[in-house]
Amino acid sequence: MLSKKSKYAINALLYIAKHEAEQPIPVSRIAEERHIPLKFLEAILTELRNARIVKSKKGKYGGYSLNGTPADIDLAQVVRLFDGAIALLPCVTHDYYQPCEECVDETTCGIRQVALEIRNATVARLKDATLANLIERERQANT
Numbered sequence: 001m002l003s004k005k006s007k008y009a010i011n012a013l014l015y016i017a018k019h020e021a022e023q024p025i026p027v028s029r030i031a032e033e034r035h036i037p038l039k040f041l042e043a044i045l046t047e048l049r050n051a052r053i054v055k056s057k058k059g060k061y062g063g064y065s066l067n068g069t070p071a072d073i074d075l076a077q078v079v080r081l082f083d084g085a086i087a088l089l090p091c092v093t094h095d096y097y098q099p100c101e102e103c104v105d106e107t108t109c110g111i112r113q114v115a116l117e118i119r120n121a122t123v124a125r126l127k128d129a130t131l132a133n134l135i136e137r138e139r140q141a142n143t
Contacts, residue, residue, distance in 0.1 A: 006082040008036045009044050010075065010134075016054065017070040017131040024056070024063030044082075051081050070131035076123055086126065087119040 002010075011034045016025055027045060031038040045064055048054045055067045066073065079086060080095070090098035091106055092115045103109050 002079065003083050005040075005044060006079055008034075008041060009048060009078050009082055012036065012041060012044060012064075013048070013053070013066070013073060013078065013131055014134060016064055016066055017073075018135060020066070020070075023065035024061070025065065026063040030064070047081060048078075051077070053077060053081075066131075070135060071133075073131045074127045075129040075134075076126035079126060086123050088115040092116045092119045 012030050015030050015034050016023065019025055027042055028038060030036065030045075031041045034041075036044075045054060045056070049056050049064070052067050053073055054064045056062065056064050076086065085093040085096040087093040087096075089100060089112060090096060091100045091103065091109075091112055099106065100109075100112070103112065106112055
């Protein structure tokens with residue numbers, strides 16, 4: 001399940017992506033338009049900036065913009081940033097690998113094999129879901 005932080009981050013990124021011509025976009029505007037608590041959104045955008053997914057500009061005309069195109073940013077990046085591993089078991093994660101305590105042999109473990117298939121399919125799907133892809137899906141749904 002996606003955390004609230006991930007959902008807010010995705011919504012903020014989509015808002016920024018949809019308003020490319022108006023960038024940088026003030027955090028207060030994103031918070032108001034997307035109904036995200038301002039302080040929470042500020043913390044989320046700071047994490048996104050530290051991960052180089054967005055960039056910020058300070059000052060009167062400051063705000064946030066994407067650090068790349070909407071096609072460059074996928075949901076796997078965002079979910080990993082805010083929710084950590086995309087896996088059912090720690091023995092099938094890329095960045096957070098840990099052997100399972102009860103496992104006798106990873107190479108023959110049926111549970112691990114299924115969890116690995118699920119992880120691979122989930123990661124592939126999340127990588128395919130770029131901001132550009134989500135915007136296009138919304139556009140098609142509204143026509």
